[in-house]
Amino acid sequence: MPITDNKNYPFSFSMIDITKIDPSPYQHRKYFDENSLRELGASILRDGLIEPVIVQPQKKGRFQLIAGERRLRAIKDHTNMTMIQAKIADVDDLQARRISAAENLLREDLSAIESIEATIEIIDVEMGKEPEYLTVGKTPLERVHKLLSKLDSIRRSKERGSVVSELEKDLSNKYVGQVESIFKNLPKPLKWQSFLMHDLILLTDIPSIVQTASVKHGLNKAQTKALARLEQVSAKVFHDVTKKDSIPFKDQNNNLSPKLKLKEFSAREIQTFAEDLEKTNKKNDQKKDTLQQEFSTEIKAALMTRLGIPHVRIAQRLNIHRETISKYAPKNDEFFNKIHQDFKSGSCIPDIAQKYVVPQPLVWSVILQEKTDQERFKDLNWGLRTWDNWYFNDVDHRFGDDWPGRIPAQLVAHTLFYFTKENDLVFDPMAGGGVVADTCLAFNRRCWSFDLLDRIKTRPEIEPFLWDPENLAWPVPAGKKPDLIFFDPPYFKKMAEHYMKGSISDFSKAKYLKFFKDLFSLMREHSKPSTRIAFLNADFRDFQSIPAFDEDPENAILLLEYAKLLENCGWKITHLIDCPLSTERFTGNMVSKMQGKRTLGIIRRTLIIGKPNILHKNDAMQD
C-alpha cells in the first residue's frame, strides 16, 4: 500500500532488478567522474545503498529513473549487484521532473551550472501549468529567461516612474506573486531578481564549452565566470587549462608547492591569471604586426573572396590573373573542410590559425558559417545586448589588429545583428585595424574596407585609399551599393599624431566639418533606400585642461553637429545607441586632478544609425 510523505506524492519501497530501470529523461548533464563512481561503488558494496534511487513505474514492469543516476551507474559499473532497493513514486511526468530537479539541487557535489539548470527545471515545471507561459519560448531556459527578464524590465520601469502599459501591468500582476512563491519554496530558496542577474547569465552569456568545463570540474559561479574570461582572452590556454585540470601559475610549476586542481583555485586567482595573460597578449599583439608572417597569395584570395570582394578587384590588388583566383576555389573548399575537421577533433581556433598560417577570423568564418547570428554570439562568448546601451569592457583581441582607436568587435557584431542580414554588403571607409572586416567574416557578411595605409602582407582586404577633401571620390563602381556603411572616423583632434599624414584628425574644425558634410552626401548618393549608415563618434570638448564651466563651445564639436550634418545631407536618423568608453584608461590620479579642477570628462560615445531620407533626396533634386 503506497504511503504519502510531506512532499505529497504516494510512494512505496521495493527491491527491483536494475536492468528494468530506464535512464532519466530529465538528467541533462552526462558527465560523471569515473574515480568517484568507483569509490561510490565500493562504498555501496561495503555499507549497502543508504539512500534508495527514486523511480517512476512504467508499462510492462519497467521503471524510469527519477533521481539517483550516479548511484545507479556506480552499482552497474562497479558492483555485481543485480537487485537494488528503490523508492517507487506514483507520480505523473510533471511531478517526476520536479522531483528530479529538486533532488539534483540538494546534491552536495552539484556544480553551479547544474544547480542553475535544476532551478530552471523547477520553475519551468511550476510555470508550465499556465498554457500561455509555454508559448513564451521553445526550451525551459528560453521561457524562464524571457519571463524573468520581462518581469524585471516592468519592475524597473515602475521604479523609474516610466509608463507601463496595461498589458505589462496585467502580466506583472499575474506572474510576479507566482514566481516569488516558486523561488521561496525552492529546496534552497532564492530571490528571482538575483537569480536573473547573477545565475541565469551563466547559461545565457557563457559559451557552452565553458559551461561543460564548469560542470566537469565542479566549479562555482564565480569560478565559472572567471573561466569564461579566460576563454575569452585565449581559447588555447582555456583548452590547456581545462584539459590538464590545473592553472600553470609560475609557482605551480616548482615541485615544492602541491599541484592544485582547477576547482581548488579561487575565482580571484583564475581571474588574475586571465588578466595577466591578457596583458601579455596585448604586448605580443603590439609586436605582432612587424613580426607577423605574410599570408600566402592563396590565403589572401580566399579571405577576400569570403568577404565578397569581386574577383576583378582581388586580381588587381594581389597582382594575379582572375583565372588564378577561380583555380584556387576547389582547393579552398578542401582547406575549409580540413579546418572543420580539425575543429571537430578538438583543436582550438588559434592553433588551427597557426597551423595553416591563416588569420583567426577566417577560421571563425568557417566554423560559424552554418550558425545563426545568436549562436555566433554565444560561441564567441559575447552577451547579446537587448537595449540601446552597448558597453564593453574592452576590445576583443581576436578581432582586428592593435590599432589606435580600435573598437570592440562586439560593437560591430551588434550593429550587424540589428541592421543587416546574412550575406549583406558592408562598407568600412576608414577601416584602421580591420575589426569590421573581421567581424563580418565571423557573421557571414560581405565587407569592403578602405584605409590610408597599405598593409598588403597581412591585410589584403583593406584597400589603400585616401578620402581626399579636395577631391572626394567613391572607390567602387556605382552599381555596388552597400547595405551598411560602418563609419568610424578618427575623432576631431584625437590621435592625430598616431595616424598617417592625410588623416582627417588634424584638420581645423571648419575643414573637418566640411569634410563630413561632403562625405555624408557622397555616401547618400551611393546608397540604396534600404542602406543604413552607422556612424560612431563622441562629443569633442576640450575638457582635459579646463573646468567644465569655462569650456569654449567654439572649440567643441558635439554629436549634435554631426547629427545635423547627416540630416542636411539626406539621412534620416533612426537610432542613437550609447557605446560608452571604459573609464579604466583614467588613473585614480587623473580622476582626482579632474575633480580638483571641476573638469567634466567624456566617456559617452554614440553610434548614430541613419537611413536615406527619400523626401530629402527629392528636395535636393528639385534644387
Ligand SMILES: C[S@@+](CC[C@H](N)C(=O)[O-])C[C@H]1O[C@@H](n2cnc3c(N)ncnc32)[C@H](O)[C@@H]1O
Ligand atoms: C578610428 S580609426 C578606425 C579604427 C577601426 N574601426 C578599428 O577598430 O580598428 C580611423 C581610421 O581612419 C583612417 N583615415 C583617417 N583619415 C583618412 C582619410 N582621409 N582617408 C582614408 N582613411 C583615413 C585612419 O588611418 C584610421 O585608421
